[in-house]
Amino acid sequence: MQLYNKLSAQERAQLLDDAGEDRLTLSFYQYAKIGNPELFRNHLFVAWDQLEVLGRIYVANEGINAQLSVPATRFNEFKNFFDGIFFLEGVRLNVAIEHDTKSFLKLKVKVRDKIVADGLNDETFDVTQKGVHVDAQKFNDLISDPNTVLVDMRNHYESEIGHFKGAVTPDVDTFRDSLDIIEEDLKEHKEDKNLVMYCTGGIRCEKASAYYKHKGFKNVFQLEGGIIEYARQVENLQLENKFIGKNFVFDHRRAEKITDDVIAKCHQCGEACDTHVNCDNEACHLLFIQCTSCAEKMDNCCSQECKEVNALSYEEQKALRKGKHNSNKIFKKGRSEVLKFKI
The missing domain is CATH 3.40.250.10 (Rhodanese-like domain)
Incomplete structure (x- = not known):
């Protein structure tokens, strides 16, 4: 019984290209008391792997948080399974405004301490007493x-x-x-x-x-x-839209356009831009906003140092990383001294 993803992102991307099928990007969450998150996690993986579901799912004692990509032709099968789980029946599925067949390239179902990290340690706090x-x-x-x-x-x-x-x-x-x-x-x-x-x-x-x-x-x-x-x-x-700009999303699309307003700026040159990218230097991978002009000038990197590293061969880059921990910037989102125009 397969309980973990066995394909690389590149292999999965090729399979999606070959299939040429439409996929739906969905998300949902539910706070609920799950007695055995590991068992529930395995149950989900087996079922969703068979349905060709991809995505990132977190399971904890306090509930489930999921972002998924489902083959459009298998949505009804997915929904039937979903509604068959007693605490998920009737839970709203958020369907993405913009779909992408490659919004997710792997199925990852992970057990976490909490589905939303809050740093709280208060036993009197009841998350179900919501607003x-x-x-x-x-x-x-x-x-x-x-x-x-x-x-x-x-x-x-x-x-x-x-x-x-x-x-x-x-x-x-x-x-x-x-x-x-x-x-x-x-x-x-x-x-x-x-x-x-x-x-x-x-x-x-x-x-x-x-x-x-x-x-x-x-x-x-x-x-x-x-x-x-x-x-x-x-x-x-046909209501008044009081949101401006893009909605950031946690998949390969990175954002959905809600309005045409561009309220951010390129972190490198200051021009109007709202496109998030990751630095091409694998030892950095910083998430930041970069316009097409700076992307071309900087070879899709966040700094001159990263640009120089990225120009090296794979073996040379690997040798530089040997014995070193991941750069803090890998886990940072838009914060670095090299970004001159970060607000």
Whole structure:
């Protein structure tokens, strides 16, 4: 019984090209008490591998968080299996605005301590005691109210390329960093303001809304389905779109265009640009924003040093990396002293 992916990304990409089939990019999450995450993880892998599902799935005692790519012709099979899991039946599937047959190239199902790392160690905190979910219309009404504080629960590199007008966008690297910062900034308004939050698909807001209720905030709301579902409802219902720019996504597409506004700039030259790339130097791999002109000039690298390393042969690069730990920049998102125009 196969329990792990055995194909490389290159091999899978070739198979997808050969198949020439449409695929749907989906995401979902559900907080639930899972007694044996490892057993559940194996059950998912076996079933989804047979359905040719690809993606990144995290399973923990507190629930499941998944981003997937499913063959369009096998969606009904996938949905039948999905609904057959008692705590997932009826859970909303966020369908991507823009599809890509190569949004994911492997099936990775991993057991984690938590599906959203929060740094919390508070046994009295109950993640299921969430705030009020609101649809796009109610969300628009709430954020038009001067008594509302709108908070982006995503990280700096996500809000940099797109966010809701008037939102507080904390300059943080991780979700756990934002929890205490927001509480401290808004502590005087626990009872007299509406605290409205949003994120990509809803999972971070779900935990954050429960956390802020736990901390004494009285009027806590979250955008149901996050930016992904908001964009869909705005289009289908012809509502006013209060989001500007792109929605950052965690797959090979990196972003979905919500509006034509370009609110970010190239980190190397400062020109208007909102395209995230990874530095071509495998020892760096820094995520940053780079325009086509700088990409050509810098050979898709973030710095002159990386450009010089990247010009070496594979064996020479391998020798340079030997005995060294991964560069911190591999795990960084848009933060480096070499980026002159990072906001």
